[in-house]
Amino acid sequence: MSVIATKKLGAVGVEVLDVGTDRLLNDPEVPEACMEALEEHGVLLFRGLHADDATQVAFSRRLGEPARFRGYANPEVMEISFDPGNPNAEYFASNDYWHIDGAMDEIPAKASLLSARVTASKGGETEFASTYAAYDTLSDEEKERYADLRVAHTFEAVQRLNYPDPTPKQLAQWAKRPPREHPLVWVHRSGRRSLVFGATASHIVGMPVEEGRALLADVERRATAPDRVLRHSWTEGDMVMWDNRGLVHRACPFDRSEPRRMHRSTLVGDEPIE
Numbered sequence: 183m184s185v186i187a188t189k190k191l192g193a194v195g196v197e198v199l200d201v202g203t204d205r206l207l208n209d210p211e212v213p214e215a216c217m218e219a220l221e222e223h224g225v226l227l228f229r230g231l232h233a234d235d236a237t238q239v240a241f242s243r244r245l246g247e248p249a250r251f252r253g254y255a256n257p258e259v260m261e262i263s264f265d266p267g268n269p270n271a272e273y274f275a276s277n278d279y280w281h282i283d284g285a286m287d288e289i290p291a292k293a294s295l296l297s298a299r300v301t302a303s304k305g306g307e308t309e310f311a312s313t314y315a316a317y318d319t320l321s322d323e324e325k326e327r328y329a330d331l332r333v334a335h336t337f338e339a340v341q342r343l344n345y346p347d348p349t350p351k352q353l354a355q356w357a358k359r360p361p362r363e364h365p366l367v368w369v370h371r372s373g374r375r376s377l378v379f380g381a382t383a384s385h386i387v388g389m390p391v392e393e394g395r396a397l398l399a400d401v402e403r404r405a406t407a408p409d410r411v412l413r414h415s416w417t418e419g420d421m422v423m424w425d426n427r428g429l430v431h432r433a434c435p436f437d438r439s440e441p442r443r444m445h446r447s448t449l450v451g452d453e454p455i456e
């Protein structure tokens with residue numbers, strides 16, 4: 183029996199019922215129990231946890247290696263807000279599209295932890311959908327057809343969602359980020375399989391561009407159908423942790439002139455997509 187008590191939330195995810203900041207920091211069995219629950223359920227919600235940055239980072243360190251982000255006072259905590267002083271404010275607009283964190287990196291993040299510091303008065307929820315379930319519910323014929331497909335991921339693909347009519351200067355800027363190719367089907371070390379898609383997916387290698395895009399759009403539409411999605415409505419103090427290797431996520435719209443602010447810490451990954 184697990185040392186943590188959980189309650190199912192929906193299509194994916196569980197709420198952790200009996201873990202406050204003291205157990206996060208001090209219980210010797212909690213880190214492993216959380217990682218096991220994450221592998222099984224994809225999302226862990228710690229409702230009303232009120233973990234400050236130091237607590238969130240200390241817990242992240244118990245789980246793995248926290249990523250470091252440039253431009254923030256505490257480099258292990260990325261502040262997500264549209265405050266003009268935020269060094270990444272212009273890029274956060276693309277959080278509204280289904281994505282994996284670090285899909286353009288050589289090795290994507292293992293997991294992310296997100297705490298609500300200031301919530302929006304309306305909207306601003308975060309949605310999650312399982313990419314393991316996306317694979318598992320394919321037909322046998324699709325599993326066979328998709329097995330060898332490779333997908334080109336580009337920075338331009340994401341940026342075009344917000345800037346559909348880019349200037350030559352923007353295009354040149356975007357092209358500085360090297361594209362990355364991933365298989366559509368990720369065969370994990372655990373033996374599980376998931377589908378790799380989302381905002382960075384540009385086209386399928388060796389397939390006519392429009393045909394590949396239609397296939398990717400169909401994969402995403404089915405994987406993120408409303409009955410497959412967990413939508414979390416934030417209350418200040420909530421912390422959510424998700425398995426970045428087996429889920430896509432996105433932010434729901436809100437009034438960006440509001441001071442909504444989320445604090446994210448991320449566990450460095452150790453498994454390339456292959």
Ligand SMILES: [Fe+2]
Nearest residue numbers: 277282283431
């Ligand atoms: Fe994200």
